[in-house]
Amino acid sequence: VKDRPEVRAAIERVRVYLERVRGLGLTDRELARELWPVEIAAKLLTNLVYIFVWLPLSVPGMALHAPLGLLIGWAGRRFAPRRDVIATTKLLLGTLLVLMSYAAVAAAATWTAGWRGGLIAAVLLPLTGVATVRILERGASLGRMLAAGLRYTTLKRELAALRVERRELEALVVATVERVRPADMAPLFPRDEEFSEDDVP
Numbered sequence: 647v648k649d650r651p652e653v654r655a656a657i658e659r660v661r662v663y664l665e666r667v668r669g670l671g672l673t674d675r676e677l678a679r680e681l682w683p684v685e686i687a688a689k690l691l692t693n694l695v696y697i698f699v700w701l702p703l704s705v706p707g708m709a710l711h712a713p714l715g716l717l718i719g720w721a722g723r724r725f726a727p728r729r730d731v732i733a734t735t736k737l738l739l740g741t742l743l744v745l746m747s748y749a750a751v752a753a754a755a756t757w758t759a760g761w762r763g764g765l766i767a768a769v770l771l772p773l774t775g776v777a778t779v780r781i782l783e784r785g786a787s788l789g790r791m792l793a794a795g796l797r798y799t800t801l802k803r804e805l806a807a808l809r810v811e812r813r814e815l816e817a818l819v820v821a822t823v824e825r826v827r828p829a830d831m832a833p834l835f836p837r838d839e840e841f842s843e844d845d846v847p
Contacts, residue, residue: 647826656815656822663811670804677808696780704781707774710751714743715782744775 647653667677676685718740748771756764827833 650826652822653826656818659818660815663808663815666808666811670801670808674812677805677812700777700780703774703777707771707778710747710771711744711775711778714740714747718743748772 648657664674667674718736748768751771752764752767755767759766823833
């Protein structure tokens with residue numbers, strides 16, 4: 647039933663909701679309960695670290711790691727012997743290509759700036775690699791993270807709005823499932839039973 651319009655609409659709305667939650671550095675389970683002020687402060691601090699620490703560190707490494715990422719993605723699909731080992735092929739190719747690239751850049755830095763330059767390059771390259779991966783993982787949510795970090799007073803309102811959206815999505819998903827499930831399929835959780843958040847795996 648995944649191609650039915652009401653199912654696709656529900657899935658898209660859930661996807662947007664989860665992106666908003668992840669953009670704040672939260673999980674759905676965390677949003678389902680009240681967050682302590684210290685937890686909110688810790689999430690904001692984490693978001694600000696991404697903005698002010700990882701983002702600047704990723705800039706110099708982006709020129710090296712972004713093309714490598716594209717090459718690894720293409721090569722993994724092209725040279726994997728089977729579809730079920732594409733991820734393994736990407737991991738092996740990525741490790742080999744990254745190490746070779748780091749060695750080449752460190753050697754070039756040593757050649758042009760001496761052993762100190764090579765040592766600095768050898769230390770900075772892995773840091774920029776980690777920073778690049780972290781920034782790419784967050785992607786478009788960085789703008790929302792920055793906004794949330796700079797507007798602490800609006801974060802509580804945003805959390806309240808997301809909780810309202812979460813309750814509406816719960817009702818929407820249940821109603822959609824009720825409409826599209828086959829009549830002979832018994833529901834795993836009957837509607838007349840109530841479950842707490844701890845019952846959800």
